[in-house]
Amino acid sequence: MLKGKHVVTEIEGVRCTVVGSGISGERAAFLKDLLAYNGYEVKTEEEKAKDGSGTGAFILGVTDLLMNPVIKLFQKKFFRKDGNVVNVAYWNQWPDQWDIPYCQIQH
Secondary structure (H helix, E strand, O other): OOOOOOOEEEEOOEEEEEEEEEEOHHHHHHHHHHHHHOOOOEEEEEEEOOOOOEEEEEEEEEOOOOOOHHHHHHOOOOEOOOOOEOOHHHHOOOHHHOOOOHHHOOO
């Protein structure tokens, strides 16, 4: 889910704007592909538990420290590979509502 808070952390040794944390590998792959298509350098890393073991969840970020994904999404600055603008339903991977204006999405 989208949150408006702008978080910066180090991923793969590089300071990044966090786009998603605690996300699955499939979600990380989806966002990485989408953000890379839109010209961002994307970094992902498996989150670690307190004991240093992997949790199975991932943190994903972009190297552009000024990028806020919530603002970019609502400014309609992200595009899908088919040329359409990314809406909230597409971002959240609700495929049955991809082409509905965000004000009409029900989830």
